[in-house]
Amino acid sequence: MTAFAANLTQGVYIVTILLVIVGIMRLRTPATARSGNLLAAFGMLLALGVTLLYVPLVNWLVMTAMLVLGAGIGTWAARTVKMTAMPQMVALFNGMGGGAAALVALGEALRILLQGAAPPLAVSIPGAFTVLIGAISFAGSMVAFAKLQELIGGRPITFSGQKILHAVLFALLLVAAALAVSGGPLGRETPLIILAVGAAVLGTLVVLPVGGADMPVIISLLNSLTGLAAAATGFVLGNDVLIVAGSLVGASGTILTQLMSRAMNRPISNVLFGAFSSVKQGTDQTVGGEVRATSTEEVATLLAYASRVVIVPGYGLAVARAQQQVRDLMVALEGRGVDVRFGIHPVAGRMPGHMNVLLAEADVPYDRLYEMDAINPEFSRTDVVLVVGANDVTNPAARNNPGSPIYGMPVLEVDRAKVVVVLKRSMAPGFAGIDNPLFLMDQTRMLFGDARTSLTELVTALRDVD
Amino acid sequence: MTGNLVQELLVFMLAVFVGFQLISKVPSVLHTPLMSATNAIHGVIVIGALVVCATAHGPVELTVGAAAVFLGTLNVVGGYVVTDRMLEMFRHNREQPGNRP
Incomplete structure (x- = not known):
């Protein structure tokens, strides 16, 4: 990339970041919210344009096809969804983002590894993190979508030893991540693939037990995870706009998750592991009075x-x-x-x-x-x-x-x-x-x-x- | 890019801080559009996906990159369009009710 290209790209990215931040600021009142969203979208379009301008064009046909296909299906889905179905739509789009982040990290890792080079730690650590978080977010969002869309039952699915299973799986994933970073007898590719698949399994298992009433908290949490995954890919690719936009979302998702947990008076750990079952014993106290029906x-x-x-x-x-x-x-x-x-x-x-x-x-x-x-x-x-x-x-x-x-x-x-x-x-x-x-x-x-x-x-x- | 690590961490830290500040001021009336808008914003991953797809060599890399571009585009385009649809409804609300039969 020439110096001019690099400077132009950086400059446009700064404008994008500015537009995204101003856009979120304008979401504070209903009167300005719509223009805020459009500003953020315009900023993203600029970043997309300048990126396309300077990437190598060997695979342009595939890229164009995917862009057109994704934009077409995305627009269609967004325009036809009913407002009551909004939570599952957000869950679905969020899953797409999480999956994309995991794939970006995987793709970049494969590219470096196939050149026979060992990626530096500043790349491989955020890379492994992205694969882990992105795959959890992808699978978790898909389960959340299926539950809200009532493709699978909304009732909490619980069994004994669930927490232990999750903990063991998570520990194994950390080992896989460490192997993917350090390299070893298995090489780096195999642990990375195991990490991606295992994280998807963990995401599924964690969201399955969550009851329908707690779904908003989970979606918000997954949204925040996808944001963090996007930010981590920014470290992998050395791309500031990814870091800023991703961490903005990560931070905002965290705040929203907290606000919601507080509104429901349930700590987030309770949502993830509890269901209401743990406290149900106390409910059978009888309440006096009678029901007065009216016309x-x-x-x-x-x-x-x-x-x-x-x-x-x-x-x-x-x-x-x-x-x-x-x-x-x-x-x-x-x-x-x-x-x-x-x-x-x-x-x-x-x-x-x-x-x-x-x-x-x-x-x-x-x-x-x-x-x-x-x-x-x-x-x-x-x-x-x-x-x-x-x-x-x-x-x-x-x-x-x-x-x-x-x-x-x-x-x-x-x-x-x-x-x-x-x-x-x-x-x-x-x-x-x-x-x-x-x-x-x-x-x-x-x-x-x-x-x-x-x-x-x-x-x-x-x-x-x- | 390793030389920029400290700088990148600084950017990350500041962005997290800005994110906290921005969101705590959004009223709960707008929390659904807000969540949807931030959902669209992490669709920025499509930029990373384009870079990976463009520099892909083998069929495996290309498939991974192409899938990433597809998912990322779906996320960013769908996210913004659906948010716009929601916010458009809030815009109509200045009119006085009472003129329905």
Whole structure:
């Protein structure tokens, strides 16, 4: 590469890094977020262009074919995916990135080794790291995708000795990585291949036991791992843009994972190894009170004469595909002068912020969406809370029952409102399999039935209230 | 490239720090698009994939490189497009509701 080419490439990479950072900065408010994403994408395009400009073109046909094919399938998948399926889409793309990182490290290692040279430690150590992390991320993401897409069961799969198996496998992988770096009787290629395959097995085994409710945390963790793998390939290839972009993602994924673990009150180790099974024994304490079923007409009257209503949506809303109906209800109530807000738990849905996206898709204005800390002080001044398809995130036991498995988890304090109406299919417990005393409280009314049907009937019934 | 190792580590460290700073300020309303956008950003690996694919000699290397380019492109293009789709919906939200029949 000529000096000019090298300087131009470096210069463009700096612009790319700048655009990516400014892009993420603009993701802080919904109004500027879209332009931020486009800036980051444009930056990436520049880096791609300048890279293509100076790479040798012997294999140009293969490269072009792969670029066109990848871009075509990627665009098609991204444009056709349903918003409810967003978590598995992110998992899938993340797996692709992880797999690509592992392959890049493998390819570069093969290239150096086939020249008969021993790679320097500054290349082989990050190389082995990339193969390990990239393959774990690839396989783990594929399992997460399969679980969320319900290709395989979402229930936690556990067996005794699982942790020991994982630990032994991980130790063996470290040995393989050490052999790949140091070389030995097996050479370097064989340990590298063993490392890649073994890491994929470990990724599969680690994600298999994770229950569906914990999937958001896992996706975020895998996202962060892929970022780190990309950063490590930057060390392998001596490429700054890979190092910066990769480590930005690694850091951000770590923060998101922490935020989510905190919102669910579960340390990350608990998510990876525990499932809720370990604490279930404490749940069979009986809760006094009785269930008060109500009718659509009664709820319509309650809502019509309220001055402030808070709607608490959960994933059940998305399962019933009732986002549009809940928006219609909001419009009908606002037409009557009722103050309507949405109280959204950070882990409502199947990934953090998922519920906001689903409501935005149904044209609910984002200034009506309140985060947990903003809405909790408002509940005592709220006339009616409408809980639609949410359960565990409203459970008062998290605040006042130290014996509950979710004790300490930050929840929406809906029980402080004057009346709570819960739209629910049946009395079945939530995802975590924990009883919810909210349903038995004096101020709570249960409106049984499919959320979509109930909401449609509510909107109709509201018209008949004078 | 070994001579640059210290410099690369410095870049890595600073980028991690910037990453922490950037993300802690994003509101939870936007966490799904954020995760999707960062997911697209690690698709930057496609640049590495292109370098490996371009310098590949044997059929094995070429296959590995080609697969890497394919997966990386899928990651970066799909990631940005899907994020854009999500954020586009947030943009529409300034309108006042109440004009539906």
